[in-house]
Amino acid sequence: MSNKKDILYSLQRNISERYDMPDIDLLEGIVYPDPLEKFIEVSKAVGGDALVLKPEEDINEFIKTHYPEAKTIASNLREIEVATFNPDEVEDPHSLNGTDLAIVQGEIGVAENGCVWIPQNVKHKGIYFIAEYLVIVLDKTKVVNNMHEAYRQINFGEKGFGVFISGPSKTADIEQALVVGAHGAKGVTVILK
Amino acid sequence: MSTKHTKAAERFLSDKQQETWHNETLWFVREKRDRMAFSLPEWEDLREMANKIKMHTITHLDKYLDQFSEKAEANGVIVHWAKDAAEHNQIVLDILHGLNAKKMVKSKSMLTEECHLNDFLISHGIDVIESDLGERILQLKGEMPSHIVLPAIHLKRQQVGELFEDKLHTEKGNSDPTYLTRAARQHLRNEFLTADVGMTGCNFGVAETGDVVVCTNEGNADMGTSMPKVHIVSMGLEKIVPTVQSLGVFTRLLARSATGQPSTTYTSHFRKPVDGGQMHYIIVDNGRSDILGNKEHIQTLKCIRCGACMNTCPVYRRSGGFSYTYFIPGPIGINLGMLRHPKEYSDNVSACSLCYSCNNVCPVKIDLADQIYRWRQNLDSYGKADPLKKTMSAGLKFLFERPGLYNFALKFAPLVNHMPHFMVYNGLNEWGKGRELPRFAKESFTSMWKSGKVKPKK
Numbered sequence: 001m002s003n004k005k006d007i008l009y010s011l012q013r014n015i016s017e018r019y020d021m022p023d024i025d026l027l028e029g030i031v032y033p034d035p036l037e038k039f040i041e042v043s044k045a046v047g048g049d050a051l052v053l054k055p056e057e058d059i060n061e062f063i064k065t066h067y068p069e070a071k072t073i074a075s076n077l078r079e080i081e082v083a084t085f086n087p088d089e090v091e092d093p094h095s096l097n098g099t100d101l102a103i104v105q106g107e108i109g110v111a112e113n114g115c116v117w118i119p120q121n122v123k124h125k126g127i128y129f130i131a132e133y134l135v136i137v138l139d140k141t142k143v144v145n146n147m148h149e150a151y152r153q154i155n156f157g158e159k160g161f162g163v164f165i166s167g168p169s170k171t172a173d174i175e176q177a178l179v180v181g182a183h184g185a186k187g188v189t190v191i192l193k
Numbered sequence: 194m195s196t197k198h199t200k201a202a203e204r205f206l207s208d209k210q211q212e213t214w215h216n217e218t219l220w221f222v223r224e225k226r227d228r229m230a231f232s233l234p235e236w237e238d239l240r241e242m243a244n245k246i247k248m249h250t251i252t253h254l255d256k257y258l259d260q261f262s263e264k265a266e267a268n269g270v271i272v273h274w275a276k277d278a279a280e281h282n283q284i285v286l287d288i289l290h291g292l293n294a295k296k297m298v299k300s301k302s303m304l305t306e307e308c309h310l311n312d313f314l315i316s317h318g319i320d321v322i323e324s325d326l327g328e329r330i331l332q333l334k335g336e337m338p339s340h341i342v343l344p345a346i347h348l349k350r351q352q353v354g355e356l357f358e359d360k361l362h363t364e365k366g367n368s369d370p371t372y373l374t375r376a377a378r379q380h381l382r383n384e385f386l387t388a389d390v391g392m393t394g395c396n397f398g399v400a401e402t403g404d405v406v407v408c409t410n411e412g413n414a415d416m417g418t419s420m421p422k423v424h425i426v427s428m429g430l431e432k433i434v435p436t437v438q439s440l441g442v443f444t445r446l447l448a449r450s451a452t453g454q455p456s457t458t459y460t461s462h463f464r465k466p467v468d469g470g471q472m473h474y475i476i477v478d479n480g481r482s483d484i485l486g487n488k489e490h491i492q493t494l495k496c497i498r499c500g501a502c503m504n505t506c507p508v509y510r511r512s513g514g515f516s517y518t519y520f521i522p523g524p525i526g527i528n529l530g531m532l533r534h535p536k537e538y539s540d541n542v543s544a545c546s547l548c549y550s551c552n553n554v555c556p557v558k559i560d561l562a563d564q565i566y567r568w569r570q571n572l573d574s575y576g577k578a579d580p581l582k583k584t585m586s587a588g589l590k591f592l593f594e595r596p597g598l599y600n601f602a603l604k605f606a607p608l609v610n611h612m613p614h615f616m617v618y619n620g621l622n623e624w625g626k627g628r629e630l631p632r633f634a635k636e637s638f639t640s641m642w643k644s645g646k647v648k649p650k651k
Contacts, residue, residue: 003274004262007430007478011255014486018252022245024438029445030233042455093420094386112233112445113455125467126419129412129459147441154437160268160465164444166456169412173327173343175350176218177370182326183378183385184412184459 029146035111036192039143042114043190046167047180050114050190052140059137059191063103066189067133070101074131076122077105093124102131102185106165109143109190110150115166116190117150120159128163134185136165140192196579197540202512215346216510222343223504225453226554233445242442244558247495250400250433251485257400257433258476264403265474268465273475278308281427281477285310285392286317288425288473294319294389298381298421300407300414301325302394303341303498304429304477306520322384324413326377333360339514341521342451342500347513381413391417395428396497397443398474401436404464405474408447408457415461422470424463430476431494443497446556451499484532489567493528495557502551502561508544517541524551524561531568539577542568604640606633 032038036052043050053059060082063073074096075083080103090096104127106116116136118128128134144150156162169184180186206212230236250257262272275281281304289297297319305311311321311332323332327344331337334356338344345353354368363376393414397406405426407414418424434440448454466472484494503509503523514522519530519538527545530538542565551561572578592599610632641647 003276003280004272007274007276007476007482008255008259010478010482011258011430011485014482015252015255016486016488019245019248021249021435022242024242024246024436024442027238027242027442028235029441030235046455046458097382097386110456113448115456115460124419125415129415129419147445148438151438151441156462156464160463161467162462162464163415164456164460166458166460169410169458171326171374171411172452173325173330173345174353174370174373175348176222176343176346177350179371179374181378182374182411182413183324183381183416 024148027148029148030112031145032111035143035145036140038111038145039109039114039190040192042111043167046114047170047178048114048167048188048190050109050192053191053193059193062191063101063135067101067135070133072099073101073103074099074127075103077103077137087127088123090124093126093130096124096126096130099127099131101133101135102127103135103137104128106136106138106190107142107155108150108153109138109192110145110147110164110166111143112146113166115147115150115164117154117162117164119155119157119162121157125159125161125163128165129169129184131185133187134165134168134189136188136190138190138192143192196543197518198512198516198544201516202508202544205513205516206511211349212511212513215513218346219504219510222453223501223554226450226501226504227453229449229453229455233449239442239446240556240558243446243497243556244495246434246439246442247557248492250435251431251491251494253435254430254433254482254485257435258430261398261400261403261433262474262476264401266403268403270403270466270472270474273473275475275477275479277479278477281308281475281479282310282313284475285425285427286314286319288423289314289319289390292389292423292471294423296320296322296384296388297390297392297425298322298324298384298388298417299328299392300394300409300417301328301344302392302427303521304394304427305392306338307479308427308477310427322381322388324381324384324417325409325411326374326413329377329381330356337515337520339522340500340503341498341526347515382416385416385420388417388421390423390425391419391421392425392427393418395426395432395474396447397440398428398433399435399437399440400433402464404437404462406440406444407461407463408444408459409461410452410454410458412459415459418461418463418467422467423473424466424470425473425475426463427475428477430478430481431496447497447499450501450554450556480533487532490528490532490564492559493525493532493564495559496525496529497557498525499556501554501556502559505550505554507546507548507550512544517544524565525559528561528564528568535568535575536577539568539572539575542572600637600639603637607635609633 108117171182350368
């Protein structure tokens with residue numbers, strides 16, 4: 001406790017002039033003619049994929065066709081019948097290792113950078129990162145233009161964790177050569193419906 | 194006239210091919226940053242907003258840190274306060290001992306480099322594993338990062354290939370980046386699964402909610418905090434932003450400025466410990482509150498550690514991160530080093546051509562070059578002014594104060610144009626090393642003016 005007091009006192013002692021907080025709402029973030037189209041374009045540019053599911057298309061068929069090699073498929077979403085297990089029934093997150101594909105629900109898409117907001121809506125957040133491939137299901141009416149709009153809308157939920165994901169895990173730490181699939185998903189597809 | 198920086202830069206420059214690659218690669222990152230900046234009509238407004246939010250926040254840190262810690266504690270986070278590096282390290286060790294933890298997996302944190310945490314923990318028997326690929330490469334190689342965002346930018350793929358052959362038993366002679374990254378993925382996956390504790394740095398701490406935000410491309414911060422039940426966050430006290438809404442400004446600027454990406458792959462918001470686990474924040478001062486009282490250098494506290502000032506810096510690009518004597522190189526590192534210890538790190542202030550490019554790319558508008566200029570003006574007071582330059586300055590002062598002598602000297606200057614090369618470029622001409630002298634004009638402006646040869650433009 002005394003360390004806190006000392007540090008706060010040291011800060012107070014050193015502050016000579018206090019500056020005002022600007023009004024963030026005065027900043028006009030970029031707005032796109034078609035945010036959904038931009039979201040799809042940027043998702044591809046960051047190494048992921050995004051597509052609108054047509055009314056006649058079935059999401060389970062789609063997943064089967066696009067991930068024919070996936071054997072262990074995790075999802076807690078009721079509509080995902082191709083799931084081989086519900087990750088919420090797994091006690092220890094370490095057991096999620098070896099998951100080929102995870103299908104999770106996203107809440108908000110951001111057109112300017114391809115981010116999807118996911119407030120923790122599974123038992124173990126590890127499933128978002130440990131699966132070899134990730135599919136994010138997103139309501140296509142929930143795509144906003146920019147991060148300012150996104151932060152106005154985000155919620156956290158009970159678990160106290162949320163993440164913006166933009167494309168697959170990547171690194172360029174060896175000679176600046178881009179390699180997809182560093183520690184997290186090697187591929188991310190956003191299914192908009 | 195040589196500083197430690199110029200001597201080290203000379204070694205870096207001796208490998209011409211590597212130097213060219215380093216220069217061009219970082220310039221390419223700078224160009225990617227430009228494309229991102231130009232794609233947003235509001236880019237300059239964003240920078241100005243970020244500057245103002247940071248100036249407000251750092252000058253209200255007493256209030257915001259109090260609010261941040263109260264909120265975090267209400268969320269179930271254990272908050273620790275460290276005045277210096279030693280206290281920070283001891284707090285980490287005490288947490289680990291309390292849990293009987295043997296292995297800690299870390300994501301990238303410049304603060305823990307500042308505190309020399311790894312060496313301390315390893316000396317106390319803790320297995321510390323860096324999980325960012327670049328940081329892991331350096332840890333295996335026993336080297337320091339040479340860039341704050343691209344830590345292994347000084348290494349070639351063959352060097353990484355050889356290192357992995359030795360440490361991770363990869364195929365002999367295979368230095369394909371995808372192959373090597375996959376090998377590291379497998380190796381580090383195992384470390385994530387067997388670690389007792391995960392540690393991350395902190396990009397932003399949100400005062401109104403007590404959240405900590407961590408940005409990575411690899412997902413290593415997330416893997417490291419999803420498997421172990423304990424998460425330790427090490428954060429400099431200047432990392433605070435007031436509100437969730439202000440995060441929008443900084444997350445839009447950070448990746449665009451750092452690597453020219455529209456966003457990092459993962460922007461993770463941590464609020465509470467995982468079920469049945471623990472979350473610790475260690476808020477570190479280590480000299481930061483003193484910087485707040487230093488009007489000439491207070492703006493360094495706005496830094497969001499994007500590295501854009503390094504990528505654009507012509508001196509950094511052509512001399513490499515290891516030429517600087519402080520662990521953070523480039524324009525921001527020159528200033529932070531001087532703030533840490535002016536006598537020890539003054540060799541770096543010469544590593545700047547005052548081109549001001551850093552000021553123009555900095556997403557939070559830190560007056561980086563102005564600060565470097567000010568340090569140089571004060572070098573004499575640290576006893577660090579260059580004696581040769583001092584002599585030269587005294588000589589020039591003598592000359593400039595005597596117009597007759599000055600004009601006399603100028604009249605004969607063109608003779609240098611006709612002197613043999615060895616007479617002009619030798620050990621006595623420090624300036625001529627690696628540079629060609631400009632040609633002296635046959636006639637000075639003053640004499641042209643006086644004889645009516647200069648005609649005003651109509």
